[in-house]
Amino acid sequence: MKHPYLNEDHEIFRQSLRKFLEKEAYPFYEQWEEARMIPRAFWKKMGGQGFLCPDIDERFGGSEVDWGFAVVINEELERVGSGLVGFGLHNDIVVPYITSYGTEEQKQRWLPKCVTGDIITAIAMTEPGTGSDLANIKTTAKLEGDHYIVNGQKTFITNGIQSDLVVVAVKTDLQVVPKHKGVSLLVIERDTPGFSRGRKLNKVGLHCQDTAELIFEDCKVPKENLLGEEGKGFLYLMEKLQQERLLVAIGAQTSSEVMLKMTLDYVKSREAFGKPVGQFQNTQFKMVEMATDIEMGRAFLDQLIAEHIEGKNVVTKVSMAKWKLTEIAKKIASECMQLHGGYGYMEEYEIARRFRDIPVSSIYAGTNEIMKTIIAKNLGL
Known part of the structure; x- marks a missing residue:
């Protein structure tokens, strides 16, 4: 298309x-x-x-x-x-x-x-005890002279092991109300004293993507590494999360298209009971349902991307796309694995990897439950 x-x-x-x-x-x-x-x-x-x-x-x-x-x-x-x-x-x-x-x-x-x-860059928002609730992060940054002293821990950080530059969400004001006004962003460089990596996390999927814990113990960060203004970090995060969620939707849609094509090729060539699996009505109906979901998803996504490029406000539609397209991708991964039969469960077949990789798309960049909450709010509910 x-x-x-x-x-x-x-x-x-x-x-x-x-x-x-x-x-x-x-x-x-x-x-x-x-x-x-x-x-x-x-x-x-x-x-x-x-x-x-x-x-x-x-x-x-x-x-x-x-x-x-x-x-x-x-x-x-x-x-x-x-x-x-x-x-x-x-x-x-x-x-x-x-x-x-x-x-x-x-x-x-x-x-x-x-x-x-x-x-190589990374962004550190999530903490062991704080996921979607960014206003309640516990990592602190206290200004002492010409440095911030950072203490805290982050987890599930993409590019966590190899990153040379990490944008870190910290609390610079613990007293302000509402709490989100105390969030700021600091850029912390690889060899900063007090900054260390925890373990490289062992994930269900995305095996080649390094994900890690980051630890800050009296980490001494020059005040010149403050990104933007103090207390505006939460607003910055909210502004940029829209593009992040759009990326997740693009990945999910593309993965669905790839899985459909590989499964279409497979059912055309794999034979059972003397004819290709693709000639059985059940297989045909499953393929038709997936192809239709994918075409409709692509039409919505392309319109959304065009609006984003034009600079329009796409918060509601981005949340819809991130939620719906990742759920469709998870369903398609399961259906395609089933249509591959026993071979679909073998690691040498790509569908097995896709089946492992796609579920996290409904979790990161804001869970799909958070997406529904955003949509509901923007509908006036």
Whole structure:
């Protein structure tokens, strides 16, 4: 399907990226899954080809292209595997905090290396005792002279092991009411004293994507690393979470499309009782139902992306897309595995990996239950 917001330049870019991934990613993806890590060398290769942060200003090394190029990158990476989600996080979630709220000095210091892959970024919001309730985070940052002293712990951090730069949500005011006005954002660099990594978390899926705990013990962060203004961190997070949730929806939709195609190929070739499985009515009905859900999801998503690129307020629709498309993807993963029969449960078949990888999409970037709460509020309920 041709996306209405993409033009010939985007398609040329897609073919270039796809050719790159066919050489540098597809042949090695299973190795990365087994190693539970994507090599930093691949990050450098992505940067060297212009596939990291292409939308930022040319003076910082970017190409100043529109967000349609980001859509292409995220779709093509998802086609390789969901474990490459850390690149979307870097390009379209973390770096935009710096471009939107960073000072000129901060941009000059960090952005060029984000483009080349010399700096890998992460964002740290979730804590062991705090998930969606960001106003009640416990990690504190106390200003002492020209440094903040940070204490606390974060968990489920994407790019947690390899990250060189982490945007951390902290409490700089414990007394203010309402509580969310006490949240600020600090950028904490790899070798900052008092900053350490906990264990690399062992997940059900997304095996090659490094996810970790981060620990801050009297961590001494220069006050120049405050991102934006004190007390506005919660507002910044709410503004940027819309694009993050849109990325999750794009990943879920793309994964559904990939799973449908691989299953269609399988049922056409796999025979039972003397004919292809695809000729049985039950199989046909299941395939028809999935194909219809996917087509309707794509139409809604493409309209939503176009509105986002135009700068429209898409909070309600983003929440709808994140919720619905991830639920559809989970259902399709289950149906496609079933249609693969016993082979679907074997690791050498890609559908098994997709079945493991997709469930977390309904949890991160705000659970689907939170999405429904947002939609209900915006409906006036």
